[in-house]
Amino acid sequence: HEADAYRTDLMTITRHVLNEQSRNPEARGDLTILLSHIVLGCKFVASAVNKAGLAKLIGLAGETNVQASAPAYQPSSPRLTSVIFLPCEIEMVKHSLCDQGEEQKKLDVLSNEVFVKALVSSGRTCVLVSEEDEEATFVEPALRGKYCVCFDPLDGSSNIDCGVSIGTIFGIYMIKDKENVTLEDVLQPGKNMVAAGYCMYGSSCTLVLSTGNGVNGFTLDPSLGEFILTHPDIKIPKKGKIYSVNEGNAKNWDEPTAKFVEKCKFPKDGSSPKSLRYIGSMVADVHRTLLYGGVFLYPADKKSPNGKLRVLYEVFPMSFLMEQAGGQSFTGKQRALDLVPTKIHERSPIFLGSYEDVEEIKGLYAEQA
């Protein structure tokens, strides 16, 4: 009856987070509520990504099969019939997009708007940092909560038009004093994050999350509109056979990176060479690294001395997850989570993945130091 139990005793992401949060006495459900709004944003993007190619225009979730009454908002562009939104969520999505108007919005701009509005309306955030917004968003006092969310609403945007996996990345900090929030509250080291995760929009929609007690993966069941626990307690293999880097930048790499990649291709100890896998969406490359092991690197190079990936909403969340899964993450100079950012869109080189693989890279940088 194990299978039956599984089918009827659904471990949804909300139930899972509630279970985890019930362990700390002072929890008041705020993080659970915040995460449920992030989940809504992910479901919207999943729906839009799945149909973006077909619908051409990103319209609104159709109301044919979830709303009896006439919708408040008359979508002007072709409708996406959605099967993953709960009725109450449709209204939120409609209201958040009712200024959608005529013009077609690029998916990353649209995704950003949905996440900003879902996070603000959650009443649990007081400052937001998004890759798509030059300045941080300070939530008006009436709706202010105690969390800061740093997010990349659509990661891997260069892969949208060819249908290759893309994603959303987020990291959550607790704010010290929500009455007078300043940018200092956001510029905290990654080790202060209370939760982090990503959602990958691929052959299936998978949300990977940690609230500080390990890493769990949830897969969206479109017929239920719920993320169901499918990858409990993910642990990354201690060592891997895959390296993931954009070899096109090899001309500009520094010595330790060049040496490491050389060792992957021409091992001296008689072991077999590693495989190269590079998708070009950080979420997809990190997800494969987390499940299969190996190492993902976006090193500094002569052109970009701080590498390309952004500290607050790419490097920190992925490093947090890697450490929680038994791996590690290094900037070339220090543990990634110890970095203290000085600007909200600051970049950093990153080497993350299997513990032993990253140790090897740390050794090569130590030799050079």
Ligand code: AHG
């Ligand atoms: P974004 O689409 O959010 O700007 O992020 C793209 C990033 C990341 O997803 C990926 O790892 C990296 O860009 C790929 O960069 P290259 O194309 O330079 O390899």
Ligand code: MN
């Ligand atoms: Mn990105």
Ligand code: MN
């Ligand atoms: Mn992005």
Ligand code: MN
């Ligand atoms: Mn971008």
